[in-house]
Amino acid sequence: MRIWIFKLVVCFSLFSCNSNDNEIDNIKSIDNNKPFEYSFTKYQFNHELTKTTIPYHLFEPEQSINTDEKFPLIVALHGSEFFASKEEDFLFSEKFGYYALAWIKESNQKKYPAYVLAPHIHENLWKENLYDTWGALNSIDFIDKLTDYIISNKNIDIDRIYLTGHSMGGAGTWIIGAKLKDKFAALVPLSSALTTGNNLFKELKEKVDKGIFKDLPVWSFIHKKDADNGDRSHSGHGCRVLFEIFKNKNYKPVITHGFREEVTNLSKEEIEQKISKCYIHFYTEYNYADCTGICHYSMTRALKEPLLFKWLFQQKK
Template identity: 25%
Template sequence: MKNLVYLSLFFSLLFLNCSEDKDDNIVNQNDLENLPVDTGGEQTANVLGSTNAIYGHYIYTPSDYNSNSPDYPLLIFLHGSGQVGNSQNNADVLKNVFYTGLPSLIEQKKWSPKYPMIVASPQLTSGSWNADDVHNFIKYIIDNYNINTNRIYLTGYSLGAYGCFTYISKYGADSYATAIVPIAGGGDTGSGSQYTSVAVWAFHGDSDTSVPTSRSLDMVSAINAANPSTKAKVTIYPGVAHNSDTRTFDGTGMGTESSDYDAFNMSIFDWMLLHEK
């Protein structure tokens, strides 16, 4: 009888361990646990031409960051069409990127992810986000800051969401990013196979007349048809137009999403940090 109890316990533990191994959300976060707590860092303006970066940009560094710091995760934010500007001619134009997203949260002192991250927010001078330029910008940040290259993430709104998709659609597994969060955007549905090693969580309002909701839905369907290592997700807000950005970035949209799609059940930043190369 005693042997049967031990045998039963053995198989129970074996089953538990196997179950945990199959959970895609269980990752080693020791590298994050060892980072100093961010008590409030600094967001610095770098106008176009003041650095070797292809874009003028803001860079946020956590409170204890310095040249001897450990490597931090990097989050790139790509803005929408209304925030385009040339800060080389007018430094104040760079403040346009404060309209929404990470620069806005940081400026309002509402940026408080579970683990500290460096945030880079570039500004377009014209046109759309070019995949090669985004790639080169990320390389510039890697070369000039202490970056954990296994933990690089992209998010963007509207034109910036298209930029996220455009970047992965071109670079695929060779991109620097391990996860992206495009909000109210779309992409090339013929490029689903480029996303097999990149996690995707898209957001959209179902009453968006600027960018049809189908753009996100079709993109996620195309990605999942290619059997990615992490299934792409899409969260839809009922009755919401093109303004699906703030509620996603600050988390206030949790609980307001449609039950027909993926639940908005955790901060997008915490979700990003579940993924690493």
């Protein structure tokens, strides 16, 4: 296992966080005979910067109960499907919510126990024009402070904090990962909505050009049809541009299933060999034919890849 060592910057927040009194705590029931439930518990976070209360959902692994052992933390950012949606509608759909729900599946948690944090930028926050994307400065500060709060109050292994997200959340994974690179041990952007013409992407590209991701592990997933749509607002074309820079800088990214017109289809054994040799940059461009409508939900395929889990949970700062 390769250990990536960075100077750790953890700033403990003075912000407050209170559980919603109307929510049932699905994790630590006073009834010891109640079976453990693989579900999220909803809380509220008071973001000092904007004087705003923001809901988030937290999953605590069964193994973390009554122990001082430290566990990884996965921070999962939603896509536009939940952006500006009603607060009560969050994670209602397995298709839209799989970016977060997949991590708390019983089979995955039994093998890779981890905390999972899923914040929600709901419609009222959007209407107030406080958090318009995950790449906005307010949003980045929110994720920074919320993560610090969770670190200070739960049994978190601060060397294994991972950032992931779908679509708008995939773009946020790149942008926030670049801004807070010392906080995260690895990034998993899914169907990243990186539009190459806006200022956020230009700033991100400059950081990539300067080598900010040289030692930060990234495994990016997208469907070829989604990546081909470079002129669309939800396009993932930008992740190709970033991995092109990785290639030009000789980071030796592992292209598992094609890149642009390249024909690549690594076997499970070949990918596993790259993982065992501690490669840290992976790019998967699916081309499966069974998309229904838009091929924008590669997360439903990506988060069933056992080698992704094996790769991710061996990454440390």
